[in-house]
Amino acid sequence: MLGAQMQFELSRLVDAAWAVAAYAAQGRDDLSPQQRAAVERALTLSGLPVGSHDPEFAAALTSQLAQAAAFAEGPTKGWGDMPDEVLLAQGRGSRQVADWIVDEAAPVLGLTGVAERSGAVFLDVGVGTGQLAVRIAERWPRARVVGVDRMERVLGLARTVVDGAGCADRVELRHGDVTDLADDAVYDLAWLPLSFMSPDAIPKALEAVRRVLRPGGWVIATTFAADSELPIVNAMSDLVTAVNGGSSLTQEDLLVEIRAAGYGETVALPSTPLTGALTAARG
Incomplete structure (x- = not known):
């Protein structure tokens, strides 16, 4: 079992991934009021822009998150093995x-x-x-x-x-x-x-x-x-x-x-x- 400090460090990296996800998600119109408020608070506290959404860069970020998750789950998949939506996002x-x-x-x-x-x-x-x-x-x-x-x-x-x-x-x-x-x-x-x-x-x-x-x-x-x-x-x-x-x-x-x-x-x-x-x- 990992020590408490190492678990803490890895959890902070996951938080960073969620901050990236929040930036990418803020351009969606299907967020509930609670979700949108949480997204904006997360972005503000992370020092990321709220309201100045770049949809093309956000799509590339979303694709990178999906590829990283796929690699973590295994078996290893190359770029061409990703789902259509991941390829189109990138x-x-x-x-x-x-x-x-x-x-x-x-x-x-x-x-x-x-x-x-x-x-x-x-x-x-x-x-x-x-x-x-x-x-x-x-x-x-x-x-x-x-x-x-x-x-x-x-x-x-x-x-x-x-x-x-x-x-x-x-x-x-x-x-x-x-x-x-x-x-x-x-x-x-x-x-x-x-x-x-x-x-x-x-x-x-x-x-x-x-x-x-x-x-x-x-x-x-x-x-x-x-x-x-x-x-x-x-x-x-x-x-x-x-x-x-x-x-x-x-x-x-x-x-x-x-x-x-x-x-x-x-x-x-x-x-x-x-x-x-x-x-x-x-x-």
């Missing part, structure tokens, strides 16, 4: 990532004008439920988006999302691996979430993306590992990637892989909690 958070690409990354990389012209093509590797791809199509209405994913079940969700958004004419979904792409010098910008890939798949993925980029095109590669000065932050990143069968590649390690794959200029981009560490490389 996908809603990726809409913010798309906004970040358009508003923050594209100007830094000199791609805003390119992306806004007719004929621009964006590659979404690991398209998941398609919500990042849809948001890119909404923000860049003259561009075309190609999303590729190895999980047919997840692509089924993506097709529903794309059709529902009314942009199936500009968002193409493909079943397969990024290394299977037969395109040659087609894409202006590629999104490559390496944190979901196994270490041995990363060199091949980087080489494949470089091949399909147009001359001067860019890839934005993501890693969960943030090289934090706090060991606990890095440990949690390692845990998430291990559960999902991904890689805990650091940004420094990634630069080595990028150079080996033959890329040119690299740019370290500002990161967010939803994106992880971000590195751009010119093909």
Whole structure:
């Protein structure tokens, strides 16, 4: 049996999870008056915002809570084994990532004008439920988006999302691996979430993306590992990637892989909690 102090410490961590749940739940309209009052008190005492609800970030938090609970219960499930609602919730958070690409990354990389012209093509590797791809199509209405994913079940969700958004004419979904792409010098910008890939798949993925980029095109590669000065932050990143069968590649390690794959200029981009560490490389 655990000692009283250890039980206390673990209980406080559970309280933190409930605080996150309270933030995510405050946007719901089905809370009873008693529940809403309790949610607002919990948020206030936790130092979290009351009333300034961010539904997309809240959806991503909800998905993370569900994945953590599933891992605690066992047997271990990867991201693709989660229920549809968990995958869709995390996908809603990726809409913010798309906004970040358009508003923050594209100007830094000199791609805003390119992306806004007719004929621009964006590659979404690991398209998941398609919500990042849809948001890119909404923000860049003259561009075309190609999303590729190895999980047919997840692509089924993506097709529903794309059709529902009314942009199936500009968002193409493909079943397969990024290394299977037969395109040659087609894409202006590629999104490559390496944190979901196994270490041995990363060199091949980087080489494949470089091949399909147009001359001067860019890839934005993501890693969960943030090289934090706090060991606990890095440990949690390692845990998430291990559960999902991904890689805990650091940004420094990634630069080595990028150079080996033959890329040119690299740019370290500002990161967010939803994106992880971000590195751009010119093909």
